[in-house]
Amino acid sequence: MSSDSSNLTAPSPPSILQQNWWHKPLIWGVFLALIYALREFFFIGFLTFLFCFIIRSLVAMIARRFAPQRLPSRRLDLLLTLSIFLCLCLSLCGLGWFFLPPLIHEGKSLVVQMKDTTAAEVQNTLLAHTVGTWKFKHQFGAPADPRYQKGMAQFLAAGRSGEGLYQEFPKLHSRLKAEFEAEYEQAQVLDLQSQESGVGVSFQKWFMEFKAPDIFHSKRDYYVSRWQASQTSEEASQATDDKPDATSSLTQPTDFESRRDERIRQRIWADVNADPVLLAQLRSEWAQAISIQRWTVFRESDAYQTEFQQFYETQFADPSNNIPIDYTYFDALATAYPKGKQAFLQVVDQHQQTAKESPEHQRFDFESATKLDLGQQWWATSPMADWVREHATEDGPRILEAGVKRMDQALGHVLRIPVQIGTALLLAVFMLLEWEGVKTGVANIRNTRLRSVFDEIAPGVTALGKLIGKTFQGQVTIAVVNAFLTLIALWIIGVEYKFILGLVVFLLSFIPVVGVILSGIPLCGVAILQPGGSLLMAAQVIAAIALIHLIEGMILSPRIIGKIGHLHPVLVIAILLIAEHFFGMWGLVLGVPVAIYLIRVVLLDSPIPGIYEPDRKRQ
Structure with a gap:
């Protein structure tokens, strides 16, 4: 009979563990401790x-x-x-x-x-776009309403022209500056990453100055002992060859530590170059750091204003950006705003004397100032x-x-x-190219002294792995569809930061039940706080989320995941609360599949089609 490494009936070496009462707790305790020790590489x-x-x-x-x-x-x-x-x-x-x-x-x-952005500005925006907007609609109606026209006439007659623009100007200024800075930094990062000549020297200098000391400090004992071992090996080799000790100068107390630390940092640099993944990550950090330094220098240069003007005019030409004033007017207001409200309103008056303000700008000014007044009035008295x-x-x-x-x-x-x-x-x-070899190697563990460990852990880990894999295989599809539909909905509604919010929806789609609620919070927050935002826009976002969730619950989940991950919503919420408390974000992501395994396999010993079938012969 030919020997088969995976033959479970073949004789095997004695186990290092015997079947005692502490057998299972010890095995699973060591297994979980190993997972905890490798948590940094879990993702x-x-x-x-x-x-x-x-x-x-x-x-x-x-x-x-x-x-x-x-x-x-x-x-x-x-x-x-x-x-x-x-x-x-x-x-x-x-x-x-x-x-x-x-x-x-x-x-x-x-x-x-x-x-x-300050907390006061966020507060004012919330008041103006929620309570202020609701009260404004109730009190003045639409622009064609006589109450609206009367209110705007009184606003202009009172000499309040420009107050609304004064309220909204910090947000407009901050948004444009942020967009310009982000665009500049991204261009600098792409430029640095695409360069071939000179980048290596600059990257090495940055690494030796900023990163190597941090790495050395975090693992000082390891690197010092490693250096000492290499020095001992070198000294033994030199003694054998009857050569003078080239490292004897390092034993002198004058500069021993500084020269030793410098050699260790050089060794850290060599280790980083030997790890392509770590090297790519550090190059990305270096590009970000250098781009920020360049931005700091560029912001103080003469070219800054010229390039910002070009950027502003490009943004102003696009109606979807909701920029109400041209660059010349914006620049004058930006100079006057730090001097106070009166200086700002004087610039507005001077501009109106040379260029009559359009009806759209008058309505914008009236609505912005009045909505904030109504919101602050409610805030102070309600x-x-x-x-x-x-x-x-x-x-x-x-x-x-x-x-x-x-x-x-x-x-x-x-x-x-x-x-x-x-x-x-x-x-x-x-792993996939050597899949059969991997399976054979894992099965061979059963023919070693770790047989009892293998018999205890392997069936459970295999069933749990299949359950998690099948659940996430379907959940990835659902998350992609949810994110794509959300991206389209946000684009139709006109919500800013569509890609960030789409990523939030994608990630939170892996959290059952609660993920939908959590994803709605930042979406509604941006819909209210953005320029032109309102409760109506937030309501449209909520309606879109509800529709997408209905598509997921009625069509996607039954066809893709089926009943594998079905648990009562109340039980799911309880599981997520417990899992998040002990395991953080990974508890939210993996809590439900693990709970399904514990309930259906460990407690009930019921089958999960295609994943686990109980051994009825034992019963």
């Missing part, structure tokens, strides 16, 4: 697993069509794997080429704008606003600062995602 590991699962599922599905009665040959399996992998890479590159530049641009613009006012005064600046910090961190994560996806794809293709 790449999870992506690798997901890519392998999706590609293997597609290979099996296509192979059944070619040869339904027999297993596919090694050649056909390899051909299908490479073909699907190539299609997946091309699809990801296409999506990255189309979505990543506008996503980064919007992210930078939003971060810069949030940094320049009992409903007391509690909100108290907490907004205390917590508003802190929340805004935390939001800017989170956005900045999120943008940094977005910049690293292409590198992480590339690493996961590389690992996945190596």
